[in-house]
Amino acid sequence: MNHTEFELLDGAGARISLALGAVTYIKKNGAELTPDDQETLWFSDNNPAGQYTIEVKTIDGTVYSAVLDWVPTI
Template sequence: MRISLATGAVVYIRKNGINKTPDDQETLWFAATNPAGQYEFEVLTTSGKLYTAILNWVPTP
């Protein structure tokens, strides 16, 4: 299932409990410089659905 993360489609996006600002991007992306680790995401859509996910991020050298 694919959900949009763009402004207007979500009430909020949280990464490790910290609110992130939605933008015009519909998908999640990480910069190559993002540190390796486990990240917990929570997304509340404007339709009222709550999604949670854990991402074990390993950057590509």
């Protein structure tokens, strides 16, 4: 199984850490994901092609939202 790495950037281009302890939650199309020690999102090729809304709330209360237009690499 292949995975593709994505990073979430703020408006100034700085990386937003997605690691456990830096976020309150991460959601993919409304379903909560379990944060781990990674600062980035690893997206599996098992996900069908389509648009995915990723929502992240950091521990300081800032909510970020991004739409991932996903095309599997296999």
